[in-house]
């Protein structure tokens with residue numbers, strides 16, 4: 001192999017290794033460590049989590065979420081009100097320039113409603129994220145157990 005080609009391969013490897021957990025990039029956005037929780041059948045909503053990093057100089061907004069397994073998907077926010085935990089639609093989620101927004105248990109999350117099939121531990125969930133500026137990307141989120149607080153190993 002030509003020496004410059006070896007150097008290029010090495011550089012690409014370093015770039016990939018430095019961004020562990022990144023499953024997709026879309027313009028200046030990177031989708032990091034997506035995962036979902038196994039659902040309790042199909043009668044209750046399911047939740048999915050991930051991070052979005054914006055390496056650009058302009059903010060973007062997550063305006064829509066779709067999944068083939070749910071009739072509706074949306075960003076939700078968990079809040080405490082007078083000691084009672086509740087959640088509500090978060091609307092379009094701002095992804096600030098140079099910032100990372102993390103969807104995680106107890107905070108922002110992706111709520112999947114009216115499931116067409118249960119989310120089973122060990123499977124994967126297909127999610128399409130639609131951003132106002134960057135466009136849409138479809139990712140596969142591994143499904144952890146129903147009580148998991150982080151992605152499956």
Ligand SMILES: [Cu+2]
Pocket residue numbers: 076077087088109110111
């Ligand atoms: Cu919710």
